[in-house]
Amino acid sequence: MTYSSSLAVGRQRAMGRNKNVTSYRAQARTIGPVSNTVIIVVLVCLLGLLYLSQVTKTNAYGFEIDNLETQQSQLISEYQELELNAARLQSVDRVQNSGVAQGLVPAQPKSIVQ
Numbered sequence: 181m182t183y184s185s186s187l188a189v190g191r192q193r194a195m196g197r198n199k200n201v202t203s204y205r206a207q208a209r210t211i212g213p214v215s216n217t218v219i220i221v222v223l224v225c226l227l228g229l230l231y232l233s234q235v236t237k238t239n240a241y242g243f244e245i246d247n248l249e250t251q252q253s254q255l256i257s258e259y260q261e262l263e264l265n266a267a268r269l270q271s272v273d274r275v276q277n278s279g280v281a282q283g284l285v286p287a288q289p290k291s292i293v294q
Contacts, residue, residue, distance in 0.1 A: 211219075275281055
């Protein structure tokens, strides 16, 4: 018996000439329980790392936003102080240049109270 005929012995059913009688069965491949557990643990770890990275980024942006809000409130208070000072300085000039102030005469003391 030759090598090819010894292999063909196990497959012979009603083999005729030029007929393909070899049947192939598809075997369902399954993953075992240990592999399933390992895959689930790895996926949970990956999801945990993803969650932690997102939380860290959010906290970093929160600190930056807090700093910007503090700076904004400082700039607003400085702006209000500057507006108040500008109004004070302009009011003195307006009073001196007004028509009522132009018509006033300086008062001279007539007598000194002792």
